[in-house]
Amino acid sequence: MSNQPILQLRQVTKKIGKRTIVDHLSFDVPKGEVFGFLGPNGAGKTTTIRMIVGLMAMTEGEIIVNGMSIKKNFEQAMTQIGAIVENPEMYKFLTGYQNLIHYARMNTGVTNKRIDEVVELVGLKNRIHEKVKRYSLGMRQRLGVAQAILHKPSLLILDEPTNGLDPAGIRELRDYLRQLAHKEGLSVVVSSHLLSEMELMCDRVAIIQTGKLIDVRSLQQTAETTTQRVSFEIDSADNAFAAAAALDDIDASSLVIEENRLTAMIEREQIPELAAALVSAGVKLYGIQSKAKSLEDQFLEITGGEQIV
Known part of the structure; x- marks a missing residue:
């Protein structure tokens, strides 16, 4: 049971009338992973999130949270989820701590010690007793995360958590x-339109288009396993092209x-192989720069350049 995914989607489908919004979507999110959820306009990303958190019913399929089906054990499954869909709502006339006390009363077993733990975890210890109306948007987002994890959920779901935040x-x-x-050890599912941030934040991402799963890929291995654009600074182009094109495993059309x-x-x-070939051909090599395909490049390739939401 220890290796069981925290979140499992099995052939999840949502139809409204004759239109299929989500089409037989299946993927797993293991414990302790930050999982990104990407999709162009109308891909069904937000609909899927709403089905996971119980705000929308499935037409077909199964969603399992920490071993519990949301169809058969809805209340128990929902206790395993903390979520912020769109912006976190707080009582601005109360302090951050008073807001957390209020939310703690909605769940059993949340102690004052647990409140102090989450305040420390999200970095609000020095400001928690100030009224929320004085908080920046970033501080409100952190307070929202604190509220969402008060009851020690197994899964945290954040829909566009970076909206309105400055770079810091x-x-x-x-x-x-x-x-x-x-x-x-919390599993986090996060959606965002900021692909550069998703690349830094997530361990894996799922890309959906027209309600269907297109790909799930690890971001940790991207730099090592994908084709890269590599630039060689040389003294002269006279022999460089011929030396590179002569290599069997390099596509001359990419040069x-x-x-x-x-x-x-x-x-x-192939980088050291090409560098050695250039030097052997008498080409002076002054520098090498490589750039792996970014998540944005990969996303645009997969989806055909459709805008992300």
Whole structure:
């Protein structure tokens, strides 16, 4: 049971009239992982999140949270979930601590010690006794996360948590989410339109389009396993192109010569091979720069350039 995924979607489908919004969606989220959820306009991302948290009924399929079906054991399954859908709502005339006390009364077993723990965890210890109306948007987001994890859920779901945050606030939230996942063992599902932030925040991402799962990929191995655009700074282009094109495992059509620079789309392991070939051909090599495909590049390739939501 210890290896059981915290969240399992099995052929989840949502139809409204004759229109299929989510089409047989299946994926798992293991314990302690930050899982990104991406999709272009109308892909069914928000609909899927609403079905997971019980705000919308499924047409077909099964959602299992920490071993409990939301169809058969709805109340027990919901106790395993903490969520912020859109913006966290707080009583602005109360302090942050008073808000947490209020939410704690809605759940059994939340002690004052637990409240202090989550306040420390989200970094609000020095401001928790101030009224929420004085909080920045980033502080309200952190208070929302604290409220969502008060009852020690197994799964935290955040829909567009970085909306309205400045770069510092986004970085703070990103760091707290990774800390929650990797130190507390909490599974986090997060959706965002900021692909660069998702790349830094998530362990894996699922990409859906027109309600269907297109791909689930790990972001930790991206730099090592995908084709990279590699630029070689050279003294002369005279022999460089011929030396590179002569290599059997390099596609000559990907080679570009621009002034004193040779650019190639190659695998990571091919970089030293091409560098050695250039030097052997008498080409002076002054520098090498590589750039793996970003999550944004991969997303646009997969979805055909459709806008993300």
